[in-house]
Amino acid sequence: MAKDLIILAYSGGLDTSCILKWLIQKNYDVVCYIADIGQNEDFDKAKQKAELIGAKDVIVEDLRKEFVINYMLPGIQMGLVYESRYYLGTSLARPCISVGIVNAAKRLGAKYISHGATGKGNDQVRFELSVYSLWPDGKVIAPWRLPEFFNRFQGRSDLIEFAKRHNIPVSATPKAPWSTDENIMHISYESGVLEDPGVITPNGIYKMTRDLPETDNYPCTLDISFEKGLPISIKIPSDQEKALVISDPLAMVQTLNKIGGQHGIGRIDIVENRFLGLKSRGLYETPAGTILHVTHLDLEAYALDKEVLRLKKYLQDKMADFVYNGFWFSPEAIYTRKCLELSQESVTGTVTVQIFKGNVTVLARSSNTSLYNKDLVSMDIAGGFSPEDSTGFININAVRLKEYARFSAVTKF
Amino acid sequence: MAKDLIILAYSGGLDTSCILKWLIQKNYDVVCYIADIGQNEDFDKAKQKAELIGAKDVIVEDLRKEFVINYMLPGIQMGLVYESRYYLGTSLARPCISVGIVNAAKRLGAKYISHGATGKGNDQVRFELSVYSLWPDGKVIAPWRLPEFFNRFQGRSDLIEFAKRHNIPVSATPKAPWSTDENIMHISYESGVLEDPGVITPNGIYKMTRDLPETDNYPCTLDISFEKGLPISIKIPSDQEKALVISDPLAMVQTLNKIGGQHGIGRIDIVENRFLGLKSRGLYETPAGTILHVTHLDLEAYALDKEVLRLKKYLQDKMADFVYNGFWFSPEAIYTRKCLELSQESVTGTVTVQIFKGNVTVLARSSNTSLYNKDLVSMDIAGGFSPEDSTGFININAVRLKEYARFSAVTKF
Amino acid sequence: MAKDLIILAYSGGLDTSCILKWLIQKNYDVVCYIADIGQNEDFDKAKQKAELIGAKDVIVEDLRKEFVINYMLPGIQMGLVYESRYYLGTSLARPCISVGIVNAAKRLGAKYISHGATGKGNDQVRFELSVYSLWPDGKVIAPWRLPEFFNRFQGRSDLIEFAKRHNIPVSATPKAPWSTDENIMHISYESGVLEDPGVITPNGIYKMTRDLPETDNYPCTLDISFEKGLPISIKIPSDQEKALVISDPLAMVQTLNKIGGQHGIGRIDIVENRFLGLKSRGLYETPAGTILHVTHLDLEAYALDKEVLRLKKYLQDKMADFVYNGFWFSPEAIYTRKCLELSQESVTGTVTVQIFKGNVTVLARSSNTSLYNKDLVSMDIAGGFSPEDSTGFININAVRLKEYARFSAVTKF
Amino acid sequence: MAKDLIILAYSGGLDTSCILKWLIQKNYDVVCYIADIGQNEDFDKAKQKAELIGAKDVIVEDLRKEFVINYMLPGIQMGLVYESRYYLGTSLARPCISVGIVNAAKRLGAKYISHGATGKGNDQVRFELSVYSLWPDGKVIAPWRLPEFFNRFQGRSDLIEFAKRHNIPVSATPKAPWSTDENIMHISYESGVLEDPGVITPNGIYKMTRDLPETDNYPCTLDISFEKGLPISIKIPSDQEKALVISDPLAMVQTLNKIGGQHGIGRIDIVENRFLGLKSRGLYETPAGTILHVTHLDLEAYALDKEVLRLKKYLQDKMADFVYNGFWFSPEAIYTRKCLELSQESVTGTVTVQIFKGNVTVLARSSNTSLYNKDLVSMDIAGGFSPEDSTGFININAVRLKEYARFSAVTKF
Secondary structure, three states: OOOOEEEEEOOOOHHHHHHHHHHHHOOOEEEEEEEEOOOOOOHHHHHHHHHHHOOOEEEEEEOHHHHHHHHHHHHHHHOOOEOOOEOOHHHHHHHHHHHHHHHHHHHHOOOEEEOOOOOOOOHHHHHHHHHHHHOOOOEEEOHHHOHHHHHHOOOHHHHHHHHHHOOOOOOOOOOOOOEEEEOOOOEEEEOHHHHOOOOOOOOOOOOOOOOHHHOOOOOEEEEEEEEOOEEEEEEEOOOOOOOEEEOOHHHHHHHHHHHHHHOOOOEEEEEEEOOOOOEEEEEEEOHHHHHHHHHHHHHHHHHOOHHHHHHHHHHHHHHHHHHHOOOOOOHHHHHHHHHHHHHOOOOOEEEEEEEEOOEEEEEEEEOOOOOOOHHHHOOOOOOOOOHHHHHHHHHHHHHHHHHHHHHHOHHHO | OOOOEEEEEOOOOHHHHHHHHHHHHOOOEEEEEEEEOOOOOOHHHHHHHHHHHOOOEEEEEEOHHHHHHHHHHHHHHHOOOEOOOEOOHHHHHHHHHHHHHHHHHHHHOOOEEEOOOOOOOOHHHHHHHHHHHHOOOOEEEOHHHOHHHHHHOOOHHHHHHHHHHOOOOOOOOOOOOOEEEEOOOOEEEEOHHHHOOOOOOOOOOOOOOOOHHHOOOOOEEEEEEEEOOEEEEEEEOOOOOOOEEEOOHHHHHHHHHHHHHHOOOOEEEEEEEOOOOOEEEEEEEOHHHHHHHHHHHHHHHHHOOHHHHHHHHHHHHHHHHHHHOOOOOOHHHHHHHHHHHHHOOOOOEEEEEEEEOOEEEEEEEEOOOOOOOHHHHOOOOOOOOOHHHHHHHHHHHHHHHHHHHHHHOHHHO | OOOOEEEEEOOOOHHHHHHHHHHHHOOOEEEEEEEEOOOOOOHHHHHHHHHHHOOOEEEEEEOHHHHHHHHHHHHHHHOOOEOOOEOOHHHHHHHHHHHHHHHHHHHHOOOEEEOOOOOOOOHHHHHHHHHHHHOOOOEEEOHHHOHHHHOOOOOHHHHHHHHHHOOOOOOOOOOOOOEEEEOOOOEEEEOHHHHOOOOOOOOOOOOOOOOHHHOOOOOEEEEEEEEOOEEEEEEEOOOOOOOEEEOOHHHHHHHHHHHHHHOOOOEEEEEEEOOOOOEEEEEEEOHHHHHHHHHHHHHHHHHOOHHHHHHHHHHHHHHHHHHHOOOOOOHHHHHHHHHHHHHOOOOOEEEEEEEEOOEEEEEEEEOOOOOOOHHHHOOOOOOOOOHHHHHHHHHHHHHHHHHHHHHHOHHHO | OOOOEEEEEOOOOHHHHHHHHHHHHOOOEEEEEEEEOOOOOOHHHHHHHHHHHOOOEEEEEEOHHHHHHHHHHHHHHHOOOEOOOEOOHHHHHHHHHHHHHHHHHHHHOOOEEEOOOOOOOOHHHHHHHHHHHHOOOOEEEOHHHOHHHHHHOOOHHHHHHHHHHOOOOOOOOOOOOOEEEEOOOOEEEEOHHHHOOOOOOOOOOOOOOOOHHHOOOOOEEEEEEEEOOEEEEEEEOOOOOOOEEEOOHHHHHHHHHHHHHHOOOOEEEEEEEOOOOOEEEEEEEOHHHHHHHHHHHHHHHHHOOHHHHHHHHHHHHHHHHHHHOOOOOOHHHHHHHHHHHHHOOOOOEEEEEEEEOOEEEEEEEEOOOOOOOHHHHOOOOOOOOOHHHHHHHHHHHHHHHHHHHHHHOHHHO
């Protein structure tokens, strides 16, 4: 009888390598799926390793453009910030990878999808909710939540022993005392020595960005252009005649990562609330993402009507939660995304920004679709404004306050 | 017949000096009221000037402690940020000054209050709504909104001519080509050459903070402690034996301003939406306020329950609008403030922060009232957590998504 | 020299008749504009009266279809209810009339628009904000806010005297001791003897609906169908062979008004908050509107995803305020309306409803686009649901609660 | 060895009787806990039945006062309505019962709590989240979610067979083809023949309220008084000299239930969204609750400031979800409840209401703490209001709209 086929989200690391072997032992055919979303990884080596362990096949798929265009940049456009600080670099990647692996599963006629995410984390949720949305009849096997598996592998040493026994190569370099998730948008660090929020993090942890003392001593000034809220190009002045203009989304992000990295942009060290109700401490570095968010926020405030801005802000905070919690493909996220895109119709223009010593400083902004009216606001020009009107405006606003004051003797405040 | 008494909010500048004279010409008795809220000003000189012009009396009142304790620090506690960026330094000062001037008006039996705020700005609204709340039967005279006044004084040159004619001293140093509002929390800059949001602001504009290239080359690390969300002390390590601990609110803010200033902390250049419906560009520097906001936000996320945090966030955004728009003494602001204070019951603890090159970097935080549970979140300890439960949690969350996917063939997304 | 042309929103009543005369005396050419939005009015008589007084021309425009299709029914679709009770019958009519009068003003080259709305009410705001949105360069003359006018006409007797002196016909029937606004959607009653919220309203006030003791003794059961949230047809069973189906929007509303009227549907007596900050008491009767709102709400809850419903609810409450306050043509209302329409994509189906003795009772509902899944929810069928999953779901939701309970000893509650 | 002690939430019905027996067979000591929250039940008979089956002890606790005072009336005060229609009669009862059973469990030194709620419903969640909040170390056994149990008892016939085999009395009267939850606040009906939302419900289903044709032919008019949002007394005029005044909370609710029942008040037939993501159809009758909600809403709108009302509304919608989902003892619900109570400080006064033919009609309201100002709103009295101010108010509000209109040529709308 033919074996059931499983697609395993494979990273090449110890956990998923052991899971691969374990699934084969369970009598499954296993195809490994490796998504390239910009992490610094030797994909050939990972592929060989999986084949060595016994994978029926190994798929390596370059999803970098897909990730940048359909997840990261819309995340900027929508202004997604989780709990006021986190730009959702991991949360945005999960649905992207899920599309890749579900497509593979359907193509190959697989019955199951498996992954190495653990039982306390967000990623299992994001991954599985995306899979179930994309493939309602699909089934997910999460070994780290199966007693049979997690009772057998109670610590890293159990995994190493299992690996050695089954000729699975184990990296000679000792594992960092924290865990990491990396893609073209960001790297996150958590667990291990980082679990105590009162302990200052060790030096040398960050990889995309330089420490402030090591950053460049000359600021970088550049122009970032947006169309309907989406970053469309960056322009970097150069000593030569012509400025460098980059409009390929992937190259744009890579360039901003490089500049941001040189200037130490986009690090945060926070305690956040996981969807499961646990609090965890995470460190993130998001160089390009930070530059794009800061500039987008500036252009948006410049272009949008005041009240539309407030409605958009409400929806954006909701959407950040949806995305963090893994609901990218939910009805509410699909709906909210449409509404947020609608809000960005006039967020078109250019922001001039200086990148220096960890700071993203907006210097100027321009837009043909901004509601800003220089004459109207000018102290030197009437601009069609009648100052007497302000008296009526204030007096009418005071009607309610006076009533309340008389009523409650608020004057004692 | 006795003349009617007016209390004039007096700054010593050209506008309010001319208004003072104009009111006297209108046959009022005028008492000048100068609030010291930490602005860099020669109060004696201003007093003499007012007396010279003909003020019946001049009151100089030191409201710095009042401002810090009852407005600035509660603003931190409530997390007030207008349109995601502005810490409301001016908006918080207006109700404080209004209390001072209304109390003076009542004490002296005045019939009117007058001020030099212009007709397009926010401050007239904040000032008058506060006055009317505190003194519903009071009356405000705003010369810049009276045709008789604004038609006569159509530009700065008209004021200067009037001043010269009436022996009002005019400062020899030319006025900066922008206007400024200053207090212990911040300095704002707007108008004049800043009115074009596309023009990069000139060098040398900022006064509280150094430019990044001029900042100290060694970071300053300090501990900031909060009780129920209010900053209560800062602790600065020193080379000597004992760290410096400051818990006097005013001294705390002054010290943080000094440190923040040396490290270039807290500058923003934004376009904001005024209450009157105009967009304006403003520059702000808020050194101590920025350090306190960043650390408070960190401690709050660490201490508070996830869902309480979201409710608080909603109320905080509302409150920021109320304060910006001048509704500090409104029923909705009084109510919201109580709710926000309730949310801070457990926001008690200490944040360790590094101040360096324009960056406020949280390094660590501790709290006895945080809901953070290291064992619960640990990757190495079960901590009472059953991974199997996550499967049920995910599956139930997927019920709705699968229905929707089946229904709408969302898989095409 | 040619006189300036004013378009006056004319009702035929005493106020606007005197205003018409007064404007003519002020040396304007006045064209009267009468919108037929379904009020019970003799338009020919009103026209003749205006001509008699001296109107240069009188335009009577039938806006009933326009009002029903573009304002009333979208108000149902969006679920607009002000302060939980008022269906906005007047608020929705103002922008509709404004379009009519502004188009007339532009067509005729008028310089001004005038109206008889008073200074404390909402309608002046709704009317003028709509006019200024549609015609930013237009000017509005509101006599009831001009001291010259309101000082001269301090009460109804002044108007009557003026009318008599200028041969303006004054109705012989005494004015009702309250004021009324009527259109095809509703009639409102306020002011006069209704101003005291503690006084029970007199009998015989309502005109569209019967008092409960006078209502029909047999219920009326009918089907109402919606497409994307918009009512598209009603089906009334009859004794004859075929049920009566009405899909013309105007006829549909008229029929529901008739049925609702016979059964005493849709009266409310409330105190509401006006935009100007005053509280006022209003009585409303909205027969068709009430039937449509109740049935739409039912279908929407049946069809929509749970979380989309909550987002829509938030936006709907915002939109109700926008519309009440006169901001129909504002950027925020235009934006919110688009979002609300997006939310209704799947609100298609039919609701069976019984109309009887003041009650609109939903009996059943059906929809091909509802997310309701009978098998899934059935107590008798598993329907793909695993009860064990609920355990995990509950346990994970309890993680946060247990932490909080341990932390705060919530058990004392 | 001593057996482990379980407290079983016992109803006397077939399900919990079988569960009782099954738990005894599983070698537990079982104490049955019956909460009297106003359901129509023979508690003595239920007690005898449990003893007969083998319960170690049976506790019958009268929680009616507790339920009315600490859950139902605060639910009115907070204005809790789920998805715009459901007054949460069942949701409010669960935490109340949970307090009772947890107290019993702690008192008796029990290790487990068990219940008969099923795996698809809300009540398991409400019950268990409450238990875990009150008793974080407690454990819950939910047989209907254990495969061992639900595989054995796949339908009602399996339960009946088991009951017969073990001499458990089975009611001779056939079970209604739907399930019911009853307490002093309401009765709910769901499942069975009600599962198809397109089927009109059979006659004779409701028990607390009469069908409209059977209701009294004379209206009942009464006064309901509130203090800080809580109902404190009702006054019913009588033919005799003195009106009947009831201020005991339990008697007040019982009386209103009786009046409401005679007049057919408070029935709804809705499709709602369960916390687990399923949609279900439910019928509810809530006579007293409906009368109290309608009158509270009226008084609240009369008394509260406009903007406070909006903040309260937001929090109230959140709280309704918290309560429906079982989070009564959560940090967010405890916090929100405090905020909502704060909002009610001035909601004190009396509403006169007519109860007739299914309608709760507010006739008048009075309050010493209302912000309503009759002079201010009067059309006949200036009341300190300057109509000219409205011009400025409108013009300033139009500034933003005109900008937008010029910008977007909104005139095409």
